[in-house]
Amino acid sequence: MSAPDRFDRDATLDELLRALPRGQLPAALGRSLGPHWDLLDVDGAPLLGPGLDGAAAAPLEAPLRLGIDTLGRLRAAGVDAAQLAGAAGWVELALAGAERYRMASELHLESVHADYQALHVQHAALQQSEARYRALAAQLEQRVAAQARAIEHAQRQFFHTEKMASVGTLAAGMAHEINNPIGFIRSNLSSAALYVDNLAEALLAYRGGDAAAAQLAWQRHDIDALLQDFPGLLAESAAGADRVADIVHKLKAYASVDCAVAAPADVAAAVRAVAALVAEQLPANARLQLDLAPLPALVCDPVRIQQMLLALLDNARQALGGDGGLIRVCAQVAGGAIQLSVEDDGCGVAAAVAARVFDPFFTTRDVGGGMGLGLAVARDIASAHGGSIALDSGGAGAGARVTVALPLPLPLAGLAGAP
Secondary structure: OOHHHHHHOOOOHHHHHHHOOOOHHHHHHHHHHOOOEEEEEOOOOEEEEEEOOOOOOOEEEEEEEEOOEEEEEEEEEOOOHHHHHHHHHHHHHHHHHHHHHHHHHHHHHHHHHHHHHHHHHHHHHHHHHHHHHHHHHHHHHHHHHHHHHHHHOHHHOOOOOOHHHHHHHHHHHHHHHHHHHHHHHHHHHHHHHHHHHHHHHHHHHHHOOOHHHHHHHHHHOOHHHHHHHHHHHHHHHHHHHHHHHHHHHHHHHHHOOOOOOOOEEOHHHHHHHHHHHHHOOOOOOEEEEEEEOOOOOEEOOHHHHHHHHHHHHHHHHHHHHHHOEEEEEEEEEEOOEEEEEEEEOOOOOOOOOHHHOOOOOOOOOOOOOOOOOHHHHHHHHHHHOOOEEEEEEOOOOOOEEEEEEEEOOHHHHHHHOOO
């Protein structure tokens, strides 16, 4: 019940009696009316008094009023009407005092409740204001952090020059590389649906016991040839799906390049591990040669370094083509950095396109020969480690060399370059 409801309602006789000092009213009425008396509410239920049991005389009653409202009755036996009226008047005075006390206390409670509600509203407003300031501070921190990241990684963004041309190359490469396998997968699925319908026609006729209809359907749809073609159709579709998955995998690798600083790593060991992986894929007429000088440990993300090396070696392997040749990997410390170079005597790079080889999805190979992400991924990994990458080619047919420089901390760089 709210504070206003408590203040405005009419109190009952029972409530007012409980508000009076305990024991004083029964004692006073006992002295005034004797041993046989009681107080009843408006419904006749006894509330106070020893009762009328054992009384020799008939009881008398007097109403108990508070203002114009009758709250109950006072009964007594062995007294005259004047005594009962006097006692009733005294009880009404006591009840009036109790009612004034009740109203004053509940008015005070109402005031306190209103003050509490006002404070509660003010507190909620302060909390909302604090939450807004906290949210604003968090947004500002996020914007500052985002700006810092943008500045920090600006040198390894995908589009350094000719942004719109690079976007066009990216869209064309993606559409071309994914649309081809998706196209023949869709065609194969249409053929597969037709094959299933043809098989179903023959099998349902056979199941219904109509051998002639089944044989006719078998011959009409050339089920023998269908069954021979079906496995190849499914295998081709699976290969196309694998091609799309490989494209997505490389795209994810390209899009998520980041330098997660780890413990010092052995770069030479990373070169050997990747070289062993690539050597297994080389044709018999191709060789892979390692020329690794002693190298200090490098604080880097070794997984990303291996990914970069794999991209460079795979690019060199494809440059050799079917004619074979030599891939040479060198590693040394020079100029305060670890210098890694991958050189091949393959097809080389024409001067007209050399400036674009690190652009994403730029490739000089035929359709299906590559997506043009390898050197772009290598460039971004080197940049994420604070390094650089450069291409040196004598032109078409003259081979090429890609050199990556990964800077060392100053103490390590000075020690490594010492005689």
